[in-house]
Amino acid sequence: MNGRNVHFQDGSAAGMLFRNIRIFDGVSNFLREGSNLMVEGNRISGFLQSGEATPEGFVEIDGQGGVLMPGIINSHYHMIGALDANRLHEFSTMEYRGFLYAKVLEMTLMQGVTSVRDVGGNDWGVVRAANEGLIDSPRIFPSGAMISQTSGHFDFRPKNLSIQRSEHAGGITVVLDGMSYLADGPDAVRRAARECLRQGATQLKIASGGGIISPSDPIRSLQFTAEEVRAAVEVAGNCGTYVASHVYTAEAAIRDIESGVMSLEHANLMTEEAVRLGADKGVWWSPQTVVYLHPPEEWNAMQRQKLAIAVEGLQRTMELFRIYNARVLFGTDCFGNMDVQHLEFRYRSQFFSSHEILRQATSNGGEALRMSGPLYSCEGDLGVIKPGAMADLLIVRNNPLEDVSVLSDYRDQLLLIMKDGRIFKNLL
Ligand SMILES: [Zn+2]
Incomplete structure (x- = not known):
């Protein structure tokens, strides 16, 4: 300073x-x-x-x-983005990860980002240190563990890690000290969701479809059942908050929106039907550009193949957002390339006007954070x-x-x- x-x-x-x-x-x-x-x-x-x-x-x-x-609001942020996605298990101690997270949070603040919605995997000790002013950090709206099905997008276990050697607690599989919870069946999803809220999550994050960095799921795969999604939505709703869901395909988005999910993350492969339904229900769309157009060099061939599919859909999806006047958030989702997150403004300019992007990064973000209802942690608007x-x-x-x-x-x-x-x- x-x-x-x-x-x-x-x-x-x-x-x-x-x-x-x-x-x-x-x-x-x-x-x-x-x-x-x-x-x-x-x-x-x-x-x-x-x-x-x-x-x-x-x-x-x-x-x-x-x-x-x-101040800028990053609505799709991960402090765990400080890690190289392919070497998650090598960053073995929580203490070491804590230092890394503190470092990227400070870097993020110095880029003008004063609030982040951490959409999963955050470290609770780091959140507390930020709240207490021990580290220079944006305000953090944490989701806690990312909730996924076994073999879903947040199942970051190496393929050679057997079920016997995985960590299980109360019917949930715990990945990397609680970076994610793997839950199968509505009861397990409810349990995982309540655990997140117990620890201080201001909203919940689930994965409803495949992703890019994860080793065990095709990007177009549908994850969870409608019943499991509804279980998470109900638990969130009982606390006055909401669910944000990782989706790429229109099929997953439509099922999520019909199940009450209020924030659709990524959503690169949308159709007219999905975006129209989202507009009717007033959901938030939370796309990113920098992570797709300026990806980390270390991503492997499997990840690059999935990336190509996500990049292909970007143009059409953004067009649909504009046509249907969809409610859009600003976010980066950088994972292993946090040092380029500020380039989101430049890449996003290919798809939206400066005024649209500024609104996404300020008042839209502030409005979406208010969906946490009683769990929203500020006295005033952001x-x-x-x-x-x-x-x-x-x-x-x-x-x-x-x-x-x-x-x-x-x-x-x-x-x-x-x-x-x-x-x-x-x-x-
Ligand atoms: Zn993400």
């Missing part, structure tokens, strides 16, 4: 006033000019006309004409600049509404990063 700002944050100031800024509020397709923004504690407290006097005791920050916008919202904000040198890919040049472009009223970077 920049040492110049320490005095802003020792608690002696009544608040902060950002002046000489243009504001993207997370929703509008124009910048608000001529307003100063006040932050008190960890909340945005209001606007002042630029001529008005700075309130008593406020510290002023000159934004130098930059664009103040909400992803918007308005009185009462959480003080998570960025000041960007150039205008991202004109060209959102400036956010991929985060080192140069991000002049200030604030999360929860605290400044983590300040070049002003």
